[in-house]
Amino acid sequence: MTCTEIRRYLSDYLEGTLAPEQAQQVERHLQTCITCAQECRALEWVPLLLGQWSPPVPSEQIWAGIEARLRAGSAWQVAPTERTSRLPWRVFTRWLPAATLAAVAVSALIALFVWRAQPTYLPLNGSYSSYWQAHRQWARSGGTSELYPYVEAQ
Amino acid sequence: MIDEFVQGIQGLNTRSDTELVQRAKEGDAGAFEMLYARYHPRVYRLLYGMLGNRDDAVDLTQEVFVRAWIELPRLQIEKTLYGWLRRTAINLGIDHLRRSQLVRFQSLDTPFDDEEGEPLEWQIPDETQDVQAAVELNELQECLHRALQQLSAIHRVVVVLHYIEEVPVEEIAQQLSIPVGTVKSRLARAREALRRHLEPLLNKGNEEHDMY
Numbered sequence: 001m002t003c004t005e006i007r008r009y010l011s012d013y014l015e016g017t018l019a020p021e022q023a024q025q026v027e028r029h030l031q032t033c034i035t036c037a038q039e040c041r042a043l044e045w046v047p048l049l050l051g052q053w054s055p056p057v058p059s060e061q062i063w064a065g066i067e068a069r070l071r072a073g074s075a076w077q078v079a080p081t082e083r084t085s086r087l088p089w090r091v092f093t094r095w096l097p098a099a100t101l102a103a104v105a106v107s108a109l110i111a112l113f114v115w116r117a118q119p120t121y122l123p124l125n126g127s128y129s130s131y132w133q134a135h136r137q138w139a140r141s142g143g144t145s146e147l148y149p150y151v152e153a154q
Numbered sequence: 155m156i157d158e159f160v161q162g163i164q165g166l167n168t169r170s171d172t173e174l175v176q177r178a179k180e181g182d183a184g185a186f187e188m189l190y191a192r193y194h195p196r197v198y199r200l201l202y203g204m205l206g207n208r209d210d211a212v213d214l215t216q217e218v219f220v221r222a223w224i225e226l227p228r229l230q231i232e233k234t235l236y237g238w239l240r241r242t243a244i245n246l247g248i249d250h251l252r253r254s255q256l257v258r259f260q261s262l263d264t265p266f267d268d269e270e271g272e273p274l275e276w277q278i279p280d281e282t283q284d285v286q287a288a289v290e291l292n293e294l295q296e297c298l299h300r301a302l303q304q305l306s307a308i309h310r311v312v313v314v315l316h317y318i319e320e321v322p323v324e325e326i327a328q329q330l331s332i333p334v335g336t337v338k339s340r341l342a343r344a345r346e347a348l349r350r351h352l353e354p355l356l357n358k359g360n361e362e363h364d365m366y
Binding site for chain 1: 187190191194195198199202203208212213215216219220223294295298299301302313316317318335338339341342343345346348349352355356
């Protein structure tokens with residue numbers, strides 16, 4: 001085959017579409033013809049060069065469109081409905097134990113404070129009927145603390 | 155405060171797709187945004203390469219990620235999310251080309267598939283060149299961009315899928331519903347056309363290669 005014929009087959013040779021006999025002819029020719037070998041090498045470079053193609057990406061424009069469609073369009077209503085409703089529930093369940101603990105602790109502190117602030121009084125003779133009688137006597141006398149007939153519980 | 159935020163972002167960035175997908179399924183928008191940041195340049199490049207039009211590529215890239223969000227609850231990720239994104243992008247791209255009647259993959263085979271090595275004639279002139287995008291590119295990128303834009307849509311699709319995305323020829327044939335031989339033949343014709351358009355770069359490459 002002549003160089004012109006060989007060059008017609010080079011791309012097909014590189015893509016592997018030639019019949020075995022034709023491919024062998026091309027190979028033999030390339031071993032002896034520098035010009036055709038260079039042409040073959042140039043063709044081999046094509047995919048390697050294309051692999052470097054990287055167009056500028058309008059990232060923000062693309063994302064803005066996605067976000068707008070997800071927020072306003074049907075996409076949010078199809079699948080993410082579950083997601084959007086799940087978010088507050090997840091926050092709630094995540095903080096529930098901590099919130100319960102905090103509520104119990106605050107209640108305990110308030111109870112302790114009230115208990116400490118108000119002294120407990122017991123009747124002197126240990127009888128509640130006499131307690132109320134003594135209390136009424138004390139109230140009639142004007143309610144002065146010196147006459148209060150009970151002792152503070154220790 | 156800022157350090158914590160940056161650490162949080164970096165933490166997300168190092169997570170695997172499986173973990174990010176799982177978090178996105180649970181409603182973590184940040185995880186989904188991280189997946190977007192990770193893969194949208196590749197999806198966009200694939201679609202831009204296939205369609206040859208910036209606006210269409212933007213629209214379809216958005217479509218791919220919106221679908222990803224919708225499909226998340228049913229998505230099974232074994233290794234990376236990109237396999238799913240790529241499949242979706244290719245399907246959308248091919249549908250778009252078919253709908254816009256720019257490409258009828260099957261009916262236009264004959265003129266391009268003859269084994270006689272007839273000179274390639276571009277029957278579908280590409281009218282979607284994006285001049286503005288080309289201006290933004292450097293010399294190498296500009297040359298590659300223009301070379302791709304010169305290809306007809308049916309050739310550009312196989313070139314982008316095989317040479318850039320490294321999709322096997324058999325898979326391309328299946329996607330386009332054409333024989334494997336046709337895909338290879340188109341690649342060969344496209345390679346010749348690209349070789350002519352990339353002449354300056356290829357000569358430079360050969361000179362550098364000869365130095366060693």
